[in-house]
Amino acid sequence: MAMPVSGVPTQTPAAQAPTGSGHHALARIGRAVRSNRKATVGTVLLLIFILIALFPGVIAHDSPTQDAYAPQLGISTAHLLGTNHYGQDLFSQLVYGTRNVLIIAFVVGLATTGIAVLIGVAAAYLGGGWDGTLNVLTDVLLVIPLFPLLIIIAAYAHGGTTLVLIAAITLTSWSYTARQLRAQALTLRNRDFLAAARVRGERQLYIIMVEVIPTMTSLIVASFLTNALYAVLFASSLQFIGLGDPNTVSWGTTLYWAENNAALQTGEPLWAIAPGACIAVLGAAFALLNYAFDEIGNPALRPVRNPRSKRA
Amino acid sequence: MPELPLLEVTGLSVDYVLDQGSVRAVDDVSFTVDRGEFLGIVGESGCGKSTLLFAVAQLLSPPAVVAGGSVLFQGTNLVGLTDDQLSAVRWRDMSVVMQSAMNALNPVTSIGAQFKDAMRAHGKYSAEEITARSAEVLRMVGIDPVHLRSYPHQLSGGMRQRSMIAMALLFTPDLVIMDEPTSALDVVAQRSLMVQIKELQQTFGFAVIFVTHDMSLISHFSDRLMVMYAGQVDELGVTRQIFDKPLHPYTQGLLEAFPSIHGPRVPLKGIPGNPPSLASPPSGCRFHPRCPSAFDRCPAVTPDLYAVGGTLVRCLLHENGSPSR
Amino acid sequence: MTEPAENARHSPKAELLRTEHLTRHFKIGGALSRRTLHAVDDVNFAISEREIVALAGESGSGKSTIARVLARIYKPTSGEVYFEGKPLSGIRSRRDALRYSGLVPMVFQDPFASINPVFRIQHGVLRCLKLHRPELPAAQRPAEAARVFEVVGLDPSMLERFPYELSGGQRQRIGFAQALAMRPKLILADEPVSMLDVSIRIGLLNLMVKLRDEEGISILYITHDIASARYVADRLIVMYAGQIAETGPIEDVLTHPRHPYTQLLLSAVPDPRAPLSVAAETDRGEPPKVVDPAPGCRFRWRCPLAIDTCAQVTPELAELLPPAGGSGGGVPPGKHRHDVACHVAQTSAEEVKAFS
Numbered sequence: 001m002a003m004p005v006s007g008v009p010t011q012t013p014a015a016q017a018p019t020g021s022g023h024h025a026l027a028r029i030g031r032a033v034r035s036n037r038k039a040t041v042g043t044v045l046l047l048i049f050i051l052i053a054l055f056p057g058v059i060a061h062d063s064p065t066q067d068a069y070a071p072q073l074g075i076s077t078a079h080l081l082g083t084n085h086y087g088q089d090l091f092s093q094l095v096y097g098t099r100n101v102l103i104i105a106f107v108v109g110l111a112t113t114g115i116a117v118l119i120g121v122a123a124a125y126l127g128g129g130w131d132g133t134l135n136v137l138t139d140v141l142l143v144i145p146l147f148p149l150l151i152i153i154a155a156y157a158h159g160g161t162t163l164v165l166i167a168a169i170t171l172t173s174w175s176y177t178a179r180q181l182r183a184q185a186l187t188l189r190n191r192d193f194l195a196a197a198r199v200r201g202e203r204q205l206y207i208i209m210v211e212v213i214p215t216m217t218s219l220i221v222a223s224f225l226t227n228a229l230y231a232v233l234f235a236s237s238l239q240f241i242g243l244g245d246p247n248t249v250s251w252g253t254t255l256y257w258a259e260n261n262a263a264l265q266t267g268e269p270l271w272a273i274a275p276g277a278c279i280a281v282l283g284a285a286f287a288l289l290n291y292a293f294d295e296i297g298n299p300a301l302r303p304v305r306n307p308r309s310k311r312a
Numbered sequence: 313m314p315e316l317p318l319l320e321v322t323g324l325s326v327d328y329v330l331d332q333g334s335v336r337a338v339d340d341v342s343f344t345v346d347r348g349e350f351l352g353i354v355g356e357s358g359c360g361k362s363t364l365l366f367a368v369a370q371l372l373s374p375p376a377v378v379a380g381g382s383v384l385f386q387g388t389n390l391v392g393l394t395d396d397q398l399s400a401v402r403w404r405d406m407s408v409v410m411q412s413a414m415n416a417l418n419p420v421t422s423i424g425a426q427f428k429d430a431m432r433a434h435g436k437y438s439a440e441e442i443t444a445r446s447a448e449v450l451r452m453v454g455i456d457p458v459h460l461r462s463y464p465h466q467l468s469g470g471m472r473q474r475s476m477i478a479m480a481l482l483f484t485p486d487l488v489i490m491d492e493p494t495s496a497l498d499v500v501a502q503r504s505l506m507v508q509i510k511e512l513q514q515t516f517g518f519a520v521i522f523v524t525h526d527m528s529l530i531s532h533f534s535d536r537l538m539v540m541y542a543g544q545v546d547e548l549g550v551t552r553q554i555f556d557k558p559l560h561p562y563t564q565g566l567l568e569a570f571p572s573i574h575g576p577r578v579p580l581k582g583i584p585g586n587p588p589s590l591a592s593p594p595s596g597c598r599f600h601p602r603c604p605s606a607f608d609r610c611p612a613v614t615p616d617l618y619a620v621g622g623t624l625v626r627c628l629l630h631e632n633g634s635p636s637r
Numbered sequence: 638m639t640e641p642a643e644n645a646r647h648s649p650k651a652e653l654l655r656t657e658h659l660t661r662h663f664k665i666g667g668a669l670s671r672r673t674l675h676a677v678d679d680v681n682f683a684i685s686e687r688e689i690v691a692l693a694g695e696s697g698s699g700k701s702t703i704a705r706v707l708a709r710i711y712k713p714t715s716g717e718v719y720f721e722g723k724p725l726s727g728i729r730s731r732r733d734a735l736r737y738s739g740l741v742p743m744v745f746q747d748p749f750a751s752i753n754p755v756f757r758i759q760h761g762v763l764r765c766l767k768l769h770r771p772e773l774p775a776a777q778r779p780a781e782a783a784r785v786f787e788v789v790g791l792d793p794s795m796l797e798r799f800p801y802e803l804s805g806g807q808r809q810r811i812g813f814a815q816a817l818a819m820r821p822k823l824i825l826a827d828e829p830v831s832m833l834d835v836s837i838r839i840g841l842l843n844l845m846v847k848l849r850d851e852e853g854i855s856i857l858y859i860t861h862d863i864a865s866a867r868y869v870a871d872r873l874i875v876m877y878a879g880q881i882a883e884t885g886p887i888e889d890v891l892t893h894p895r896h897p898y899t900q901l902l903l904s905a906v907p908d909p910r911a912p913l914s915v916a917a918e919t920d921r922g923e924p925p926k927v928v929d930p931a932p933g934c935r936f937r938w939r940c941p942l943a944i945d946t947c948a949q950v951t952p953e954l955a956e957l958l959p960p961a962g963g964s965g966g967g968v969p970p971g972k973h974r975h976d977v978a979c980h981v982a983q984t985s986a987e988e989v990k991a992f993s
Contacts, residue, residue, distance in 0.1 A: 035331060192751035196761070199708050199743050200815070201735045201768050214755045356834045357805070468923050469696065498695035498861050501923065503905040525834045555909050569836040571868035573891065573906050579846075580868070586804050587867030622697035 032296045042288030043256040049282055053099040060092035064249045072268055084271045085261045093254050094278055100250040101282065102160060104235045106234065108169050109228035113220060117213065120181030123188060125208050138182075141175040150238060161245050169234050176222045184219050188212060222290055229286040236279050251275040316387065317344040318486055318519050319368070324381035326360070326367045329374070335591045335596055337363040337376070339543040345487065345519050350510070352534030353523045354566070356587050359521045360543040362411075365491050368521070369408050370398055386486070390449065391608060403434050407480035409473075409490040416476060417464040422446045423450075423475050424460030449478040470501035477509065481516070494529065506533055528570050531555055539563050542588050543599040548621030559625040561603045597628065605629060650685035653823050653855055654707070654741075656680055658716035661702050665928070675927040676702040676829045678879045679716070681954065684823060689849050689856045691866035691887065693902070694876035697924045700859045703876075704827045707857070708743045708890055709734070719820075739769035739819040746828040748808035752800045761815050764788075770820040785817045788852070789844055806837040807929040813844060823855045824848070829891040830865060842869050863906050872973055875899050878927050878935035881954050885975030893975075895957055897940045897991030934980070942991045945979045954978040 033039040052059055062068070071087040073079055081090035120308075123134040153168040187195065197211050213220075238244055239252025246253055254275040263271040326338040338360045338419055345351050355361045366372050368383050370390050383390045385406060410416035420425055427446040431437050431542040437445075447457035453474040464472055467569050473493050480488050490509075494502040510533050513520055522530055530537070530551075537554050539547040539562065549561040558564045565583035587604040588593065600610035609628055618631055661677040677699040684690050692700045705711045707718060709725065718725045720737065728734050742765075745751035752761060762782040766773060773781060783793035789810045800808060809829055816824050826845065830838040844867055848854045860866050866873055866887065873887040875896065883896040894900045925935060932951045937943040954976045981989060 192745040192747050193753045195710065196743070196751050196812075196815075197744055197753075197764075199710065199738055199818070200761075200765055201738045202764070211753055215753065217755070334658055356836055470923055498904040499863070500695060500901060503907065525836075526907070527835070528907040528909045531907065566836055568907070569839050570909070571839070571842070571864045573864050573903060575865060577867065579843070580839045582843075583836050586806070 012279060023060070033292075036292050036295055038288045039292030042285045042292055044070075045281060045285035047288065049098055049102060049285070052095055053102045056096045056099060060089070060095035062089040062092040064088060064092040067272075070182050075270070081270050081274050084255075084257070084268060085266075090254075090271060090274060093249060094251065094274060097250045097275070098278075099153060100248055101232060101235070101252075101279075104162065104166055104169075105228040105232045105282070105286075107166050108173070108231035108235075111166070111170045112174045112227040112231075113224045114168070114221065115224045116177035116181050117216075117220060119174070120178040121185045121208060121212060121216070123178075124182045124185030125204070125212065135182075138175045138178050139233040141172065142179065144172070146172050147234075147237075150234065151241075151243060156244060162248060162250075165238060165244055166231075168238075169231050173227055173230065173234075177227060180223065181216065181219060184216055185212060188215060218293070221293055225286050225290040225293070229283050229290075232279060232282055232286075234277075251278050315347065318347050318349075318386060319345040319521075320382075320384040321368060322382050322384070324364070324365050324367060324383060325379040326372065326376055327379040328376050333591075334379075334608055336379070337543055337590055338367060341543075341545050342381075342541075343519060343538055343545065343548060347486065347519045348513070348519055349536065350513060350520045350522065350534045352530040352537045353521060353540060354525065354527050354530070355540035356525055356535060358587055358590070359540045360590070361540050362491055364540070365408075365489055365521070369406065369489055371408070399434070403430060403481045403485065404482075405485050406487045406489065407483070407485045407540070408486065409476050409480045409493045409494045414464065414469075414472065414496075417472065419464055422461050423461055423467075427460070427479055427482065430479055434483065435584045445482060449481050450475065452481065452512060468501075469497050470505060472629050473497060473501075473505055474508065477505075477512075481512065481518075484516055485518060485584050487519045487521070489523075491523050492525065493522075495524070495526075502529070506530075509533070527566055539566070543590055544598065544626060545617065545624070546599070546627070547623060547625045548617070549621075549625075553621070553623060559620055559623060559630060560599075560627050561605045561629075562599050565602075565604075597626075650687060652683050652685050653721065655681075655683040655719045656703075656716065657719070659703070659706065659713055659718060659825070660715045661699075661706055661711055661733055662714045672928050675879050677706070677929055678875075678927075680879075680881055682874055682881065682884065684857060686822065686855055687849055687853050689845060689858055689870045690872045690874060691858045691860060691870035692874045692876060693752075693860055693863055693866050695861055695924050697878070697926060698876040699879040700876050701827055704743065704825045704857065704859055705826055707741065707825055709737065722758075731932075735768060739765075740822045741825060742816040742819055742821050743825040744812040744816055744829050747832055748805040748812070749800075749832075751812060752808055752976070754800050756799075757796065758798055758800060758803070758811060760968060761811070762796070762818050765815045765818045782814075782818065785814045788817060789814045790840070804837075805833050806840060809833060809841055810844065813841075813848070813932065817848070817852070817854075821854055823857065825857050825859075827859045828861070831856075831860065831862070838865060845869050863902055864908075875902065878925055880935065881976075881978060882936070883975075883977045883979075884954070886973050889975045893988060895975075895977045895988060896936075897942055897981075898936050898981045900990065900992040901939070940991060942981045942989060945983060950980070952978040952980050952983070957982065 024280050031045050066087065069079070069083045069087045069089060071083055071085050073083040075082050079089050079091060081094070084090055084093075119134050119138065123131045123138075149172050153164075153171070157164040157168075194207060194211055197207050202211070235244070236250075236252035236255065239250055240255045240259065242256055244250065244253055244256070246256055252275070255272065258268070258271040258275070261268070262269075263269065321344070322342045323339060324341045325336060325337050327334040341364055353361050353364070363372075363376065367378055369389075370383075370393070373377065374480070378391050381391070385401060387403075390401070417423075424443075424446055427449070431442050443460075444458065446460055446606070450457045450459065455474055455478065457472055459467065459471070459475070464475070467475065473496070476493065477488075482585050494505050497505065506529065509520065524530055534551045536549065537547075537551040538545055539560065540594060541562050547554060547558070547563050554563060555567065558567055562583070568580060569582045571580060581600055588598060588601070594611065596609075596611040596613050597603070597606075597615050600606040603610065607628075613628060615626045615628045615631070617626050620630050659677060659680045663674040663676055665674050666672045680699070680703065682690075692703065694700045702711065709728070712726075720741065725737070726787060728737055752758070759779070759782060762785070763778055765776045766781055767775075770781070779796070782796055786793045791807060791810050791814065795803065795807070799979070801812075812829065813824070830841050833841065842865055842920070845856055845858065849856060856869075858866065858870055858884065864961055870887050872885065873890045874884040875882045875890070875898065877898045883890055883894065883899045890899065891903065894903055925938075927935060933949055934940070934943070934947040934952050937947040956976050957973045977983065
């Protein structure tokens with residue numbers, strides 16, 4: 001029994017803005033993105049990267065792998081970031097590498113979050129023996145140190161392809177998110193609207209898919225963004241230490257080659273710095289979107305503009 | 313020789329600053345509380361009474377801000393003071409009892425530990441002094457001091473609320489502000505708690521501001537009563553007088569919305585409609601869309617507070633200080 | 638209350654639901670100290686058609702547990718519930734379960750938690766229609782949803798809105814609309830107005846009376862507020878610590894409360910028109926959590942009238958002796974009995990007052 005409520009619609013700041021369906025939702029998301037500065041910046045950055053990944057040929061005119069130029073050229077209009085030790089155009093490398101990075105980010109993000117939703121919510125909702133078993137599975141993977149495990153997996157796959165990278169990162173990342181989602185699903189389990197759904201005769205699976213999961217979209221989206229961010233960082237790190245396929249064009253592999261050739265010491269600093277900067281910017285884009293999503297979903301977190309500054 | 317009132321709120325307004333503009337949750341509210349007085353503030357949810365309370369206790373957090381007015385407590389204006397300056401007053405002279413003890417009490421520490429925190433925050437005390445005082449306040453509210461070791465979830469609802477009140481009385485403040493402390497309780501525990509509060513008040517002489525949505529609950533306990541609607545004060549006066557002869561149509565409606573245990577069973581109507589959205593309140597008198605006595609000037613003219621006998625009422629029917637129709 | 642309605646309620650009515658020795662226990666404690674919480678013990682009552690029965694008591698009295706057993710959220714530990722003569726334990730197929738849940742729906746207490754916030758209002762109502770009115774073609778469901786909304790006093794345009802746009806009172810009406818959409822015979826209303834402001838409650842209480850009078854639906858009204866129970870109900874069941882303390886026609890029980898707990902409950906109701914009663918000041922007790930109880934009356938620690946028997950023998954619910962000098966034994970036909978579970982009340986010829 002708690003606080004009484006009455007005839008006032010809850011349009012107060014504490015009201016949660018739910019997601020609707022279709023046109024209505026898109027319009028609201030659009031408005032939310034435009035009004036929140038973090039969301040705008042993050043979205044714009046992400047869109048730029050996506051465009052680059054989709055149409056690399058439009059932006060960079062050279063092939064990234066062709067060592068057609070003189071090595072170690074400085075910045076010029078022909079080579080926006082110069083060339084590396086092998087005479088490859090650095091700018092093209094980064095532009096073409098974007099696709100690999102984004103694919104890893106989105107696929108890992110979606111796969112990790114998908115598995116985590118299935119296992120986490122099922123564990124919470126089914127309870128009992130299922131919960132116990134799934135928990136053991138989750139906890140074991142949670143406790144294993146992530147990076148060493150990644151190294152071992154990647155090493156065993158003989159420095160495998162991007163697919164191996166994606167699989168390895170997904171395998172080692174889903175358990176953290178699963179725990180979070182299970183915790184949130186547990187708090188929802190005894191909410192009256194779920195009891196109401198049970199009492200009116202809905203089936204278990206329907207309740208999980210239609211009634212429970214949509215109320216968790218906030219956390220699910222945040223998980224996706226976080227996992228995408230960490231995928232970028234982990235993948236680049238693995239590629240950097242040589243566990244990716246050194247012949248794929250990606251930011252991490254560029255860093256790998258830069259390190260191999262002691263780029264910083266031999267006067268080619270851009271070779272090392274530029275890919276690092278790209279990773280940082282993409283990471284920042286995901287992080288900004290994460291903050292922004294929090295603020296959009298929970299109005300209490302929004303920054304308050306001082307009203308006195310508005311008065312004459 | 314009139315004594316200075318303990319608390320004097322003048323023209324207090326509170327806004328919620330949102331993206332789409334400000335919403336005025338408390339509009340130009342003024343009232344006083346004398347030493348040892350029990351003031352009841354009554355209104356429906358959303359009328360601004362909780363916001364008002366938070367504003368008086370200087371507990372507002374963004375996006376709520378004080379937009380105007382003053383809160384004079386023992387002569388000092390609390391609005392605009394820093395946290396450091398306020399801490400001298402907080403808990404020693406003025407304390408707050410929240411609505412739901414389960415939300416206000418820390419669930420992972422024992423009651424005794426929370427009392428200790430409260431005492432330490434407001435002065436240097438030895439461990440014996442703390443334990444002694446904690447046991448004393450618990451006894452004051454009728455709880456065995458052995459429960460200092462208990463966690464909130466181990467106590468029943470009524471005991472939790474009483475320990476909140478005990479915590480508020482640690483320094484025997486001059487003013488205790490209570491935000492619907494009984495609404496989470498059953499009817500027997502509710503009555504028991506109210507009686508307890510009144511007894512404590514009479515023993516220790518502190519003033520009480522009690523916010524509730526249930527008028528009948530404080531009918532026997534408050535000295536004066538303030539009825540709020542849509543962020544404004546609609547009626548303010550001596551409790552018994554308001555119950556015997558309610559002046560504002562809203563107050564009359566509220567009083568008629570209680571089914572009674574005694575007397576004949578009659579169908580009741582309640583007050584039709586819903587309280588207005590504070591973002592776009594009705595023009596003129598805010599109650600006119602729901603008022604059975606509304607007439608042509610009501611949507612056009614915003615009524616002031618008019619004095620009728622000892623009662624203040626915001627209604628055009630009493631414009632001349634006496635019923636004008 | 639109109640004349641025809643009064644008369645209709647006194648003519649014999651078909652019995653809808655009956656519980657027999659209904660008991661529900663919960664196991665609490667860890668693996669090392671298994672104890673049993675007796676939430677509901679040996680409860681027997683019946684609900685007829687076209688009547689509102691109030692089930693009143695404080696938290697821990699077992700009233701919500703009873704509602705959940707009747708809604709088939711819990712199974713009884715022992716005892717049986719009969720609906721239209723058939724036992725609930727006989728429900729096995731999904732079809733039977735669905736049929737029952739359409740005839741006996743539940744309205745929940747918290748208007749903010751009982752509606753899924755991410756969907757529009759129509760979601761719940763349409764699902765109810767889809768599951769429980771198979772004879773209604775899909776194309777006609779929106780119209781039917783609009784119709785039940787009007788019956789409960791809501792504007793059908795609200796179907797398109799989201800829950801956060803509506804007030805608490807409006808949301809509770811939605812709960813009743815959803816129940817109504819399923820063509821129920823008995824609505825289990827679990828404290829439907831407790832979380833609403835007092836001024837809004839009347840609207841919903843009037844709605845319940847309307848549902849009984851105009852739609853012929855019975856309601857089990859669970860509450861801790863006796864005054865609202867008096868306003869809507871025909872009969873009252875008072876529960877304490879998992880057992881029935883007193884039951885009977887509501888006016889009888891409220892004007893002649895025989896169980897000391899009922900008297901305490903009545904004295905605690907705030908009534909601005911009455912002077913402050915002294916008795917409530919002396920009671921500082923709380924309802925017990927009944928864990929592995931010994932026999933005896935569970936109210937005895939708070940009861941000023943307790944005698945030795947009260948600590949040894951659990952009182953059974955039995956019909957009251959008529960008061961001395963009263964109109965003699967027997968109950969007028971069509972009227973329900975006034976029963977009480979109290980050794981003192983059953984053995985004394987006059988009414989004894991424990992709390993006034």
